[in-house]
Amino acid sequence: MSDINRAARLKARPSGMLTRENFDIADEALAEPGDGQFRVRISHISLDPAMRGWVNDAKSYVPPVGLGEVMRAIAVGTVEASRHPKFRDGDTVTGLFGVQRFAISDGAGVIKVDTSKAPPERWIGGLGMPGMTAYFGLHEVAVPNPGETVVVSAASGAVGSIVGQIAKIMGCRAVGIAGGPEKCAYVTDELGFDACVDYKGGSLRDDLVAACPDGIDVLFENVGGEIHDTCLSLMNFRGRVAICGLISAYNSKTPVPGPFNYRSILVNRLNVRGFIVFDFISQYPQAAKHLGEWHAAGKLNIREDVRDGGVDAFPDVLNLLYTSGNFGKLVLKV
Amino acid sequence: MSDINRAARLKARPSGMLTRENFDIADEALAEPGDGQFRVRISHISLDPAMRGWVNDAKSYVPPVGLGEVMRAIAVGTVEASRHPKFRDGDTVTGLFGVQRFAISDGAGVIKVDTSKAPPERWIGGLGMPGMTAYFGLHEVAVPNPGETVVVSAASGAVGSIVGQIAKIMGCRAVGIAGGPEKCAYVTDELGFDACVDYKGGSLRDDLVAACPDGIDVLFENVGGEIHDTCLSLMNFRGRVAICGLISAYNSKTPVPGPFNYRSILVNRLNVRGFIVFDFISQYPQAAKHLGEWHAAGKLNIREDVRDGGVDAFPDVLNLLYTSGNFGKLVLKV
Structure with a gap:
């Protein structure tokens, strides 16, 4: 994989199922992090039912994704080129990184995860x-x-x-x-x-x-x-x-x-x-603790459905959710 | 009014609006109270939206009125021929007395009301x-x-x-x-x-x-x-x-x-x-206290829509509720 970004940006709001035509999916120059920022090399993107709602131009619990913006998505990846005091190169992190290969982050809403306890994709699924x-x-x-x-x-x-x-x-x-x-x-x-x-x-x-x-x-x-x-x-x-x-x-x-x-x-x-x-952000640590303990004790059976195809496959893979085409937590591998 | 009972008994379950044909409305012999019972000479019957549901043969929050039974209704009236230690002849009482002129009661669910503070019909309405x-x-x-x-x-x-x-x-x-x-x-x-x-x-x-x-x-x-x-x-x-x-x-x-x-x-x-x-039976006294205080202080404006016609008019008058034909708490005068 070459070190160039590739991103899915919202081009037109869908009516009904979203399609490849609703997005501009193109190469973009690799951005450099500024002071207090870091870059994330994304490995897996979480595909969630709520994403369909995020592209509607309607009042909802989060503002809609704007036209021209990278499609919102939770993802997991590895920190690189960090200029942030709390995140080091090599850390595995989850956050709202979007449907793209590389993201720049200031650490807001970003969580470090332990890949010795579960693989990266599980931290945006059953443990995320x-x-x-x-x-x-x-x-x-x-x-x-x-x-x-x-x-x-x-x-x-x-x-x-x-x-x-x-x-x-x-x-x-x-x-x-x-x-x-x-x-x-x-x-x-x-x-x-x-x-x-x-x-x-x-x-x-x-x-x-x-x-x-x-x-x-x-x-x-x-x-x-x-x-x-x-x-x-x-x-x-x-x-x-x-x-x-x-x-x-x-x-x-x-x-x-x-x-x-x-x-x-x-x-x-x-x-x-x-x-x-x-709604329960303040209680995330408590939930993470319990989920982690149950997972370690073998009480949580978790299954991911990881799909290849990278950023370009995003619209088609996402639609599996609405046609019952996935089996387990749907994840797009970048 | 002669001292003979007249009651509306459910004859057939309605489909859609209930009609006169769903009830047997007829004279009946005046029953005498047994030990621990009293008779109520009903003055006003409360007509409530829920009554339509009570005649459906379907699971609901109370059992349906059975075929042949007196139609269930909250009413207010005067105690007579009492053989009950807690209710005296002349007491004004509310309870589930049914759509009829006279009811026999053992006092269960019956509440004495003070007609010096509000007229009888108000105790099955805004204060009931x-x-x-x-x-x-x-x-x-x-x-x-x-x-x-x-x-x-x-x-x-x-x-x-x-x-x-x-x-x-x-x-x-x-x-x-x-x-x-x-x-x-x-x-x-x-x-x-x-x-x-x-x-x-x-x-x-x-x-x-x-x-x-x-x-x-x-x-x-x-x-x-x-x-x-x-x-x-x-x-x-x-x-x-x-x-x-x-x-x-x-x-x-x-x-x-x-x-x-x-x-x-x-x-x-x-x-x-x-x-x-x-659902709140245990808190009735608290509610009654507050409502009574607000009423006494002139903070509750209460309007009844009292209709004549007695037991025979029950189906037609009840239907005013479903056609927005009433204005204020709908009450049938017996």
Whole structure:
């Protein structure tokens, strides 16, 4: 790889799925860090469902990526040419480095990671933001009690796979929802969930009823749409719903109706809360500590789906998330 | 009035609006109270939106009214023929006495009220369950802070009218939504809300934006449908939504979609909670004390819409709730 940067910059806002045409992907001169800065040679870029929302020109929890700007992305890489007192050449770091080969950083929001404990790509997956998202969604938002039934959609994905495993650590019954028999077998046999329902199986509601003989106490929602709607109808009295993502609607060109079972919120006195991992920044160290301990103790089974193709492959690889084409945390290798 | 009972018993479950044909309304022999019981000569029956749900054969927060049973209703009346140690002939009492002229009670859930402080019908309205519903929805569910904007739908109704007045007592900006200029003028000029939006005015969203220059912090929802959907889109970060009722959907014969702005729960990190007044039974005395004090101090403007016609008029009068035909707490005089 030559020492020249290559970056994906937003050219036009997409309608529906984003495509190669929404980005300028081109070589750029390698920038030199100034005082208090360093350069990161990026090895892996995290591809996350929220990225689709970041390119909409709409009010959301972060400002949209501007036209001409490098596409926002969490990534992991190695520090070089450091002129920053706290980061040394050779450090492996994670941060919002963008979809490119090299980033200049002043260290804001950058975290050093220990590659002797887990490979770089895991620090932007199960041990990074997705893992912490799962952690906070259970420990701070939904707060299941031991013995309760926790259902999570996209159960084989980056967040969902950790949700079920933490739910088991918390003494709950963990039930996943995933697409296809292969993913479902992975969720139960490798991740240790108590059950997994195949939403492509044609009998979602009946299968959920069978998998949750005592109803649903906690729903950790990543998907939305029909899956969410069906789960709402099966919630127990005083159930809690943590809305982490609604990926099924992110690419829709027309307004998407909310759940037909919305009235379940009233009838069952549900508590429905939206959250994102950034809401809990002050508690990241606590989450990282627990995730690290569970990982070291062999209690967290984490799977990445690492794709080749570098920066040029970004739009196509990202879209795997919205077509259920990935299996495990989706990562783009640079 | 002759001393013979007349009762409305559920004959057939309705599809859509309930009608006279869903009930057997007939004379019945006057029952005599047994030991530990008393008879109530009912003067006023409370007509509440939830009643439509009580006749569906579906899981809800209370069991459905059974076929052949007297229609469930809160009512107020005078004790007679008492054989109960705690209730004396002449006491005015409220309770779940049903849609009939006379009820037999063992005192469970029955509350004595003081007609020197307010007329009987007010004790099943602003000082009864509707008033307490407003109280708990604000004090226990949504919990607005001083200076925040509280929006309530059905603002001229039994619950909504009290919500806005309590919100003002709590130091909030109170914004109502009601149907038609007459009700809106009542909400602002007589109840003292800061603003009221006419949902029939044809520009609901623009009018809400104008009435809530700082957005919506707390939404107290009684109606649902388009009104709820529009409010969701205007919620502030970490807003709270108390779902008290979704009356716009109660008579629908087909499934009703949830709000198109459901994603606002995630983006704005809303907390959406369903509740009913029965959830707070242990705190009724506290609510009653506060409501009584505010009423005595002239801080609660309460309006009843008392209709004649007795038990026979029950289905037609109840339906006024679902067609916005009432103005103030709807009460049927026996």
